Amino acid sequence: MTQNNGNASSSGGSASSMCLTPGEERLTVAVRIRPSNESNEQKCVHVTSKKTLLFDDGSKTKPMKYVYDHVFGEDSSQEEVYVKTTAPLVKDVLSGLNAAAFAYGATGSGKTHTMLGPNPKKAATPQTDTAPKTALEQANDGLMVRAIAEIFEFVEKSDNSEAIRVSISYLEIYNELIRDLLQPGGPLELREDNRGARITVAGLSEVTTTQRHEVISLLLKGNKARTMEPTASNQTSSRSHALLSVTVTQSSALGTKQGRLFLTDLAGSERAKKTKNRGKRLQEGAHINRSLLALGNCINALSGGARYVNYRDSKLTRLLKEALSGHCRTVMIAHVAPENRHRDETKNTLVYANRANNITTRMQNPELLMEETREFPTTHYQNLVTELREEVNRLKTKMLTERPRSGAALKIDPNDEKRRTELRFLREQIVLTFKQQMKLRRRLLEAESHVMGLELDAERQHMIISHWQGRMGKLYDAQNDNDSESEGSTAIRSAWNELAAIEREMKRYKDIVLTTEQDLELCRQKGVALEDELPERISSDEERELLGLLCRVHELEADKVSLQAERLARQGELRRRDLQLLRAERQRRLCEDIISTQRRLIEEGKLELPPELKDMYALYQQEIHASTYTSGGGTGATPSTAASYDRKLPPIYKRHTPPSSSSGSDWSPTPLSAGRTADPVEADGPDGLMGPPVVGPKLPLISARTRALRENRSGDHQSTSSED
Numbered sequence: 001m002t003q004n005n006g007n008a009s010s011s012g013g014s015a016s017s018m019c020l021t022p023g024e025e026r027l028t029v030a031v032r033i034r035p036s037n038e039s040n041e042q043k044c045v046h047v048t049s050k051k052t053l054l055f056d057d058g059s060k061t062k063p064m065k066y067v068y069d070h071v072f073g074e075d076s077s078q079e080e081v082y083v084k085t086t087a088p089l090v091k092d093v094l095s096g097l098n099a100a101a102f103a104y105g106a107t108g109s110g111k112t113h114t115m116l117g118p119n120p121k122k123a124a125t126p127q128t129d130t131a132p133k134t135a136l137e138q139a140n141d142g143l144m145v146r147a148i149a150e151i152f153e154f155v156e157k158s159d160n161s162e163a164i165r166v167s168i169s170y171l172e173i174y175n176e177l178i179r180d181l182l183q184p185g186g187p188l189e190l191r192e193d194n195r196g197a198r199i200t201v202a203g204l205s206e207v208t209t210t211q212r213h214e215v216i217s218l219l220l221k222g223n224k225a226r227t228m229e230p231t232a233s234n235q236t237s238s239r240s241h242a243l244l245s246v247t248v249t250q251s252s253a254l255g256t257k258q259g260r261l262f263l264t265d266l267a268g269s270e271r272a273k274k275t276k277n278r279g280k281r282l283q284e285g286a287h288i289n290r291s292l293l294a295l296g297n298c299i300n301a302l303s304g305g306a307r308y309v310n311y312r313d314s315k316l317t318r319l320l321k322e323a324l325s326g327h328c329r330t331v332m333i334a335h336v337a338p339e340n341r342h343r344d345e346t347k348n349t350l351v352y353a354n355r356a357n358n359i360t361t362r363m364q365n366p367e368l369l370m371e372e373t374r375e376f377p378t379t380h381y382q383n384l385v386t387e388l389r390e391e392v393n394r395l396k397t398k399m400l401t402e403r404p405r406s407g408a409a410l411k412i413d414p415n416d417e418k419r420r421t422e423l424r425f426l427r428e429q430i431v432l433t434f435k436q437q438m439k440l441r442r443r444l445l446e447a448e449s450h451v452m453g454l455e456l457d458a459e460r461q462h463m464i465i466s467h468w469q470g471r472m473g474k475l476y477d478a479q480n481d482n483d484s485e486s487e488g489s490t491a492i493r494s495a496w497n498e499l500a501a502i503e504r505e506m507k508r509y510k511d512i513v514l515t516t517e518q519d520l521e522l523c524r525q526k527g528v529a530l531e532d533e534l535p536e537r538i539s540s541d542e543e544r545e546l547l548g549l550l551c552r553v554h555e556l557e558a559d560k561v562s563l564q565a566e567r568l569a570r571q572g573e574l575r576r577r578d579l580q581l582l583r584a585e586r587q588r589r590l591c592e593d594i595i596s597t598q599r600r601l602i603e604e605g606k607l608e609l610p611p612e613l614k615d616m617y618a619l620y621q622q623e624i625h626a627s628t629y630t631s632g633g634g635t636g637a638t639p640s641t642a643a644s645y646d647r648k649l650p651p652i653y654k655r656h657t658p659p660s661s662s663s664g665s666d667w668s669p670t671p672l673s674a675g676r677t678a679d680p681v682e683a684d685g686p687d688g689l690m691g692p693p694v695v696g697p698k699l700p701l702i703s704a705r706t707r708a709l710r711e712n713r714s715g716d717h718q719s720t721s722s723e724d
């Protein structure tokens with residue numbers, strides 16, 4: 001988009017004009033104009049179409065034209081905004097993708113109205129979850145309520161509704177401190193993994209429910225807990241950024257897919273002079289502006305294609321990192337006030353939104369996501385850790401807040417030695433049970449991680465079998481070829497043997513998982529029974545404090561387990577990626593075989609190369625060239641002649657030539673990054689290679705056509721001459 005010295009201009013930044021690489025998504029930008037408060041006041045912004053508006057900067061020059069993905073005028077409805085901006089995101093989330101929408105704009109420009117609807121603190125009749133809504137209230141529902149309603153509609157209509165889990169978390173960032181809006185308490189910390197790729201909020205509650213009304217009432221509760229104060233510009237100004245996250249997890253026989261929707265209502269930018277804020281309000285404003293400035297810097301850097309983007313300047317940008325540059329489809333809804341007196345803020349927002357138009361994110365294939373989750377269920381680890389934290393929280397509440405039910409404890413003399421001994425004993429028992437629980441949880445984590453490693457190993461063996469059987473022209477899954485002493489048959493036999501050993505070990509470990517789970521449950525019940533006795537026994541604040549410290553120790557233990565879970569998750573992820581690489585390599589080689597065979601047929605039949613094929617060859621060569629260039633394997637020089645490209649095409653094999661994967665050792669080894677070290681296949685496997693792993697069903701059977709091709713080939717294995 002250009003502004004053309006204040007003259008009317010056309011957009012240079014609209015969706016269609018950007019060149020996107022595959023998988024890249026442009027951030028969608030919408031602008032909404034709040035209805036004017038004053039009927040007779042002059043306006044600086046005018047909608048000219050569903051995508052364009054004119055902005056009058058007050059000078060004598062012509063108004064500037066801005067183009068966005070969507071422009072919503074003063075009379076736009078909540079429904080319309082939802083349908084154009086957030087409904088498509090909900091669809092993505094339901095198919096297992098991540099998506100985000102955030103409302104941006106100056107204070108009083110209508111962000112909260114769009115995200116939530118009429119301000120809950122201002123509403124004359126505050127909404128409750130029980131009172132049915134009037135048609136007007138429904139029409140005023142903001143994007144958050146609408147998105148949740150649509151997700152639950154999907155769940156309710158699904159044949160498999162019991163396998164769908166919806167959970168929400170809701171937080172605010174107020175004065176650079178993160179607060180849980182669902183369970184308000186002390187400030188929470190941000191955590192990130194070693195690579196800074198995954199950001200989480202430690203201790204943030206995530207509520208899972210199957211009831212639509214429960215979520216809506218949680219949302220209302222969260223909104224009421226949000227920090228809002230009157231300012232000179234807005235009677236109900238949100239003084240914090242609010243981030244709602246809705247996670248939808250769907251399980252099926254094929255695996256689990258998970259999509260997450262982030263909806264953010266940003267606090268409004270403001271000018272201290274204009275708002276006339278003092279003291280606390282002024283300080284809040286400074287925090288708000290600082291974090292929005294950090295967001296602006298990120299948007300500038302991203303839209304300019306910067307290699308390094310600094311997200312670390314504020315908690316807001318760290319939390320929005322995924323939405324701005326990760327695997328996420330993102331919509332920004334910029335809000336402006338139309339009155340002339342808001343001209344400066346309106347201009348700033350329009351320019352800001354304009355820059356955001358150039359930001360791209362990378363979308364991930366939902367199937368891949370699905371497979372990833374199935375193959376490496378990190379959510380499972382997360383659940384274990386969440387359970388553990390819930391345990392600690394429960395204990396904490398019990399010890400610190402619950403008072404004796406019967407008052408019996410009050411009658412006990414605090415100096416009574418017998419009572420003190422009993423209490424000490426009880427405390428020791430609780431600590432002991434907790435330690436046992438930790439031990440069992442660790443064992444469970446390790447055993448499950450080992451099972452996953454074994455599943456990956458099993459998959460690797462399946463790949464070895466498939467590889468050799470393919471080369472021998474056999475159908476995958478045809479069992480042992482006991483008669484032959486060929487290299488392939490020996491390799492296949494050894495892989496089947498290895499597979500049997502893996503399956504035995506897998507069974508053993510699955511049993512361990514089962515018994516550990518049972519022990520854990522018993523231990524947990526014992527802990528609960530002991531904790532139940534506590535309020536009866538504790539009489540002094542001193543004892544309560546001591547037990548509070550005990551909780552803290554437990555919390556630290558829980559943190560340790562959480563780190564261990566993250567480490568295991570990372571290891572598994574690395575191994576899984578290794579296998580994916582190997583698979584991709586295998587598919588590439590198959591493609592080379594196909595090209596080679598095609599070239600031979602064309603050559604031998606003296607056929608003219610069809611134009612589409614020519615194009616595809618050229619594309620293939622470019623790809624190969626690009627990959628050698630980026631991996632540093634090439635000289636970096638662009639091939640200047642057709643001949644130099646030609647050298648990169650797979651060679652033409654003559655009739656009696658085995659295709660490219662002919663040598664048993666040309667599958668380069670892909671080392672396992674973790675897991676079983678003394679792996680016979682890794683050491684002496686048929687290819688010296690076959691690194692990786694992948695859990696899951698067996699590889700697909702080869703098609704009859706491919707088989708015929710292979711059979712053809714296997715008859716021709718003698719000669720090795722090749723044209724190139």
Ligand SMILES: Nc1ncnc2c1ncn2[C@@H]1O[C@H](COP(=O)(O)OP(=O)(O)OP(=O)(O)O)[C@@H](O)[C@H]1O
Pocket residue numbers: 033034035105106107108109110111112113114118119234236237238239266267268269335
């Ligand atoms: N589309 C709209 N329709 C009707 N009223 C609106 C609309 N947008 C905003 N308003 C009203 O304008 C006022 C300011 O809106 P809102 O509180 O949503 O602004 P905000 O951008 O969230 O402000 P802040 O950043 O200070 O929290 C509110 O009274 C709100 O009800």
